[in-house]
Amino acid sequence: MKPTFYITTPIFYVNGAPHIGHAYTxxxxxxxxxxxxxxxxxxxxxxxxxxxxxxxEKAAIDAGKTPQQFTDxxxxxxxxxxxxxxxxxxxxxxxxxPRHYKASQALWENLIEAGHIYxxxxxxxxxxxxxAFYDESELTTNAQGQRVAPTGAPVEFVTEPSYFFRMSAFRxxxxxxxxxxxxxxxxxxxxxxxxxxxxxxxxxxxxSRTSFRWGVPVPGDNAHVMYVWLDxxxxxxxxxxxxxxxxxxxxxxPADLHLVGKDILRFHAVIWPSLLMAAGLPLPKRVYxxxxxxIEGEKMSKSIGNVxxxxxxxxxxxxxxxxxxxxxxTSFGSDGxxxxxxxVRRLNVELANDLGNLxxxxxxxxxxxxxxxxxxxxxxxEADSVIATMCSELHDIISPIIDRQDFSIALETIWVAIRxxxxxxxxxxxxxLRKIDPVRMEAVxxxxxxxxxxxxxxxxxxxxxxxxxxxxxxxxxxxxREFAALATPLPEGTALPPPExxxxxxxxxA
RNA sequence: GGCGGUGUAGCUCAGCGGUAGAGCAGGGGAAUCAUAAUCCCUUGGUCGGCGGUUCAAAUCCGUCCACCGCUACCA
Numbered sequence: 303m304k305p306t307f308y309i310t311t312p313i314f315y316v317n318g319a320p321h322i323g324h325a326y327t328x329x330x331x332x333x334x335x336x337x338x339x340x341x342x343x344x345x346x347x348x349x350x351x352x353x354x355x356x357x358x359e360k361a362a363i364d365a366g367k368t369p370q371q372f373t374d375x376x377x378x379x380x381x382x383x384x385x386x387x388x389x390x391x392x393x394x395x396x397x398x399x400p401r402h403y404k405a406s407q408a409l410w411e412n413l414i415e416a417g418h419i420y421x422x423x424x425x426x427x428x429x430x431x432x433x434a435f436y437d438e439s440e441l442t443t444n445a446q447g448q449r450v451a452p453t454g455a456p457v458e459f460v461t462e463p464s465y466f467f468r469m470s471a472f473r474x475x476x477x478x479x480x481x482x483x484x485x486x487x488x489x490x491x492x493x494x495x496x497x498x499x500x501x502x503x504x505x506x507x508x509x510s511r512t513s514f515r516w517g518v519p520v521p522g523d524n525a526h527v528m529y530v531w532l533d534x535x536x537x538x539x540x541x542x543x544x545x546x547x548x549x550x551x552x553x554x555x556p557a558d559l560h561l562v563g564k565d566i567l568r569f570h571a572v573i574w575p576s577l578l579m580a581a582g583l584p585l586p587k588r589v590y591x592x593x594x595x596x597i598e599g600e601k602m603s604k605s606i607g608n609v610x611x612x613x614x615x616x617x618x619x620x621x622x623x624x625x626x627x628x629x630x631x632t633s634f635g636s637d638g639x640x641x642x643x644x645x646v647r648r649l650n651v652e653l654a655n656d657l658g659n660l661x662x663x664x665x666x667x668x669x670x671x672x673x674x675x676x677x678x679x680x681x682x683x684e685a686d687s688v689i690a691t692m693c694s695e696l697h698d699i700i701s702p703i704i705d706r707q708d709f710s711i712a713l714e715t716i717w718v719a720i721r722x723x724x725x726x727x728x729x730x731x732x733x734x735l736r737k738i739d740p741v742r743m744e745a746v747x748x749x750x751x752x753x754x755x756x757x758x759x760x761x762x763x764x765x766x767x768x769x770x771x772x773x774x775x776x777x778x779x780x781x782x783r784e785f786a787a788l789a790t791p792l793p794e795g796t797a798l799p800p801p802e803x804x805x806x807x808x809x810x811x812a
Numbered sequence: 813g814g815c816g817g818u819g820u821a822g823c824u825c826a827g828c829g830g831u832a833g834a835g836c837a838g839g840g841g842a843a844u845c846a847u848a849a850u851c852c853c854u855u856g857g858u859c860g861g862c863g864g865u866u867c868a869a870a871u872c873c874g875u876c877c878a879c880c881g882c883u884a885c886c887a
Contacts, residue, residue, distance in 0.1 A: 726847095
C-alpha cells in the first residue's frame with residue numbers, strides 16, 4: 303500500500319482581493335503534492351476558503367449582499383486562481399459548508415467532554431470604530447482625557463460572555479513536543495520564535511463571540527458563534543470526513559505538512575496543536591511558515607496600488623514560468639521581491655537559454671542527424687560517467703531538500719545538471735563527431751537525452767505543463783513519468799516527435 | 813526594554829575552524845548544433861568595526877554599529 307501524504311494550504315480569508323501571496327502558497331503546496339505523487343505517495347492536497355467572521359459579514363453588507371452571496375463569489379475567485387496556477391488540489395473546502403459546521407461542532411463537543419472548555423467573560427478595551435479589542439499597553443490618553451487606541455479611536459472597557467479553551471494547560475506538552483521534534487516547525491528561525499513565545503506562558507483562549515452572527519453556532523448555546531480561528535483550523539479535519547472515524551480519507555490524518563504564511567504561524571504552531579492535544583488527536587508532522595513578497599522593492603498594499611493579480615502574470619508569462627520564478631528567486635522561508643525585470647531574467651536566462659535551448663539544440667540535432675529516434679548508447683567515457691552519475695543521483699539528492707521545503711536549493715541543484723549538459727554538448731561537439739565518428743555522436747546524443755529526461759521528470763512538479771511537453775518530445779510515454787520510471791532507460795530507436803521550443807524568450811514590447 | 817536573527821564580490825546569496833565561493837552583472841576568447849542561445853578564461857572582496865581564544869577564524873568568544881523578526885487572541 304502506498305504511504306499517504308496530506309498537505310494543506312491555509313484556507314484563504316475571503317475579505318479581500320487575491321494577490322501573488324495567495325498564489326505563492328498554493329503553488330508551493332502544489333509542488334509538494336505533485337512531487338510526492340510522482341514519488342509514489344497517495345496524496346491528499348487541500349486548499350479552500352475561510353468565510354466566517356465579523357469582517358466578512360461587514361464586507362458583505364457593504365457590498366449590498368448577503369454573506370452567503372458574497373462568500374460564494376469570492377470563494378469562486380480563489381478557486382479560479384488555483385485553476386489558473388495549475389494547482390492540483392484534491393479538494394477545495396469552504397467553511398460555510400454543512401459538513402464543516404458538523405465537524406466544528408463535533409470538535410467543540412469533544413473538547414467539552416474532555417473538560418477543556420469553560421464559560422467565562424471576555425474583557426477588554428474595545429474600540430467600536432475599529433471593531434477591535436486592544437491591549438491595555440497599547441492605549442494612550444488623548445488631549446480630551448479619553449483612553450484611545452493606537453488608531454486614535456476611543457475605547458471602552460467591555461465584558462462579554464465567552465467560552466474559553468483551557469490552552470494554558472497544554473503549554474508544557476507543546477514545548478516538549480517542539481523540542482523533541484525539530485522538524486515540527488520550519489524554518490528553524492520561526493521555531494525559535496514560537497519557543498520564545500511559549501516561554502512566556504500561555505493564557506486560555508477565548509473561543510466564542512456574541513457580537514456578531516456570521517459563524518458556526520456554538521452547540522447548546524445559540525447566543526454564541528465560534529471564534530473564527532477555531533472554526534478555520536478545523537477545516538483540515540473536515541475535509542477528511544471528521545468526525546467520522548470510518549471516513550475513508552481519515553487515513554490521511556495527521557497532516558504531513560501545513561504550509562502557512564509567516565503571519566499565521568502562531569495559530570498553526572500553538573493554538574492548533576493545543577486544540578488537537580485537547581481533543582486527543584495526533585498532531586500534524588510539520589508546519590512551515592513561508593515569507594512574503596514585496597513588489598518592485600515595495601511592500602504590497604492597496605494604498606500604494608501595487609497589488610498584482612497572479613492571473614495577469616500567468617496571462618503574460620505563462621503559469622509555469624511564474625511558478626518557477628516564485629520558487630526559484632527566493633529562499634522559501636525568507637521574504638522575496640517580485641519585479642518584472644527579475645521574472646523576465648529568470649525566464650530568459652534559466653528557462654529559455656539554459657534549459658529550453660539545451661533541449662532544442664539536442665532534439666533538433668537528433669531530428670536532423672540521428673533519424674529522429676533515440677540514438678544508440680555506446681561505451682562510456684570519463685565525461686559520460688560524470689554526467690550519468692549526476693543524473694542517477696539527482697532524485698535522491700533533491701528529495702530530502704524538497705522535504706525541507708528548500709525549493710530554491712532544489713532548483714539550483716537541478717540547474718547544476720542542466721549547465722553541465724550545456725558544457726557537455728560543447729565539449730563533445732556532436733556536430734564535429736557527425737563527420738568523424740557517427741557512432742560516438744549517437745552515444746553523446748543519447749547521454750544528453752537521458753539527462754534531459756531526468757531533468758524534465760524531476761521538474762514536473764514545478765512546471766507541469768511545460769515538462770509534459772518536453773517529455774512528449776523526449777519520447778517518454780505518459781505512464782513512464784513517475785520518478786521510479788527513471789530507473790528504466792528509454793529504449794534505443796524510440797521515435798521522437800519533431801522538436802518544438804518549450805520556453806520562448808520573452809522580449810518586452812518596445 | 814526583552815528574546816532571536818542578519819551584516820561575505822556591483823546585485824542575490826552559499827560557506828560556519830585549516831590558504832575566500834556560486835549565479836547574475838562586467839571584461840577577453842572559442843565554437844557555430846541551437847531560442848544570437850552555448851562553452852572556456854577573467855576583473856572584482858583587508859568576509860560590518862574593534863578586541864580575545866587558537867599553530868590556524870568569515871567560521872568560536874566578548875563588545876560596538878547597522879538592519880530585520882518575535883514580544884498573545886486582526887485571517
